[in-house]
Amino acid sequence: MNNYQPKEDRYTKMKYRRCGKSGIQLPMISLGLWHNFGDVDDLDNSRAILRTAFDNGITHFDLANNYGPPYGSAEKNFGKIFAEDFKSYRDELIISSKAGYDMWPGPYGNFGSRKYLIASLDQSLKRMGLDYVDVFYHHRPDPETPLEETMGALDQIVRSGKALYVGVSNYPADRTAKAAKILKELGTPFLIHQPKYSMMDRWVEEDNLLDTLENAGLGSIVFSPLQQGILTDKYLKGIPKGSRADKEGTYLQKDRITPEIVNTVQQLNEIAKDRNQSLAQMAVAWLLKDNRVSSVLVGVSKIKQLEDNIAALDHLEFKAEELEKIEKILNG
Template sequence: MTYRASDARYDAMQYRRSGKSGLKLPVVSLGLWQNFGGTRDYDSAFEILGYAFDQGITHFDLANNYGPPPGSSEELFGQVLARDFRPYRDEIIVSTKAGYNMWPGPYGEFGSKKYLIASLDQSLRRMGLDYVDIFYSHRYDPETPLEETMGALAQAVKQGKALYVGISSYPEEETRRAHAILKDMGVPLTIHQPSYSILNRWIETDATIEACGELGIGIIAFSPLTQGVLSGKYSSGSRAHTRAENEKGSMRESHLQPHVLEAVERLRPIAEERGQSLVQLALSWVLRRPEMTSALIGVRNLDQLKDNLGVLKNLSLSESEVGAIDEAVKDALIDLHPRPTGWLR
């Protein structure tokens, strides 16, 4: 059966401008990090992707290394574009990134022009696209001149391979430098993608969020649920059927310490008082600040997606609610400030 998007797809979603650009993103965007790789069949993937688009999620976030295995998320999304989303390409924002290890040798990761341009070309082939809407430097490279990394992003725009460019996990100082370098090249820095959640506030303590607001750079937060911890699903101590079940996975043990899980449970009555799930409370908190353009979610199934989208019913937080959240988690904050080598995504 040929997919036909819902006529009501724009009725409920809210959209925010990315900084001072003309680009608007849905307040909830869908990331394809770990759940849309080689282990996912087409039908179950499209059940989620099609429903997301029908609900107004127009932004799908990828990277060269998303899978598993690396590259497979882009391949699967390329199939979706070709088979079902092709008539709607001009309504869809596709983003991808390069920065983490993709192939052997000295040119397969970090921030050199050699790597970034080659990776973008590979991503375009995997997705069957002539251009992506957003291309990111996935992490700051302390050993490559920032002028070279930003030059590669600018080249992608000038060659028509990307409409907008962004950075991910760049600290405040490097964010300001990246913005200035790109400005001199005539290419605006449109968006920053840092980790940010109730438990992980490094962009506040580092002043990156203020820098983005000042410079007119939009922000899209990844891991707004701290890799699912803020959903409350780990409170029972069980890790079955979660990303924490795999010892080699991306979940950090620091996320699952008793004092962290206890803090999450202290948030539950605040969410219930608002008529929200913990997931919805966490997303409301991330989106409360005017600098925030979007929250980037990752889901394994349709029920999780529907829970996330429930945040649209109540996005506002009062000062007293923000204060109560701060008090509940004050002893459980997790420092994920990016280091020079970045952290695995």
């Protein structure tokens, strides 16, 4: 048994933002366990990252059934660390999980059926050693299953005590509005949307998603804020050996790091330097300039990366000319 004692001043180190019109405040930086918590990763490093997060006031840990690799291993490893380090702090934490992507063989291990969502959450709770999650998401839209069935399953999950709130991820604005209407009629606490959003991935703006969330009283937590590492100093000179883009079978493919991308990143980095920030810090701050972004979800492999992301909160303001320069660079 570990004798982890979190730092007493942890809540003075973080800024919190209300999630939509709910009673929940989220840390403006949340920790995602998509990468670096699977069986292929070092458990002691995973533990050190979680401890550092909580020591700095990060109260929200975000998981999903298929995080790993292999599938399920991030939840299982989180469960081990939770039991040893965080169990007595359960009421200080927001723990989320999701279901929606391929998880087990056959027709009931994917998408958005009532059977899949309820079975998946039961498995997730067992892996993590939890009685409930704070937020349970439908991870992606299902074009075949009626939205009423999927939302009805989320409603039952809350009523059964297995989740306190529900959310959706990767839903476009129109489907989010329909989901919100169904859940409101059911009286289900619909809290949050988790979209992919960064300086270089602006579909959220094109789709008017944030307006839709504001109208429905929902918050948002954005993932891939650094565009899978592109918006860091890692690729300023192209693709370094051993980076995510250099590895086969990763989400970030080599052909995405084009000379044009490198040039864009170099120009953005100059603005960040003028702001006394790293490029990663500026990319996080750029997202948080909109109050409708409740939290930014970061994934890290090293403690230093996490501390760097948290330090972005020291300088969130942008001058109009900085924003204009950024737009000019991005629209190249």
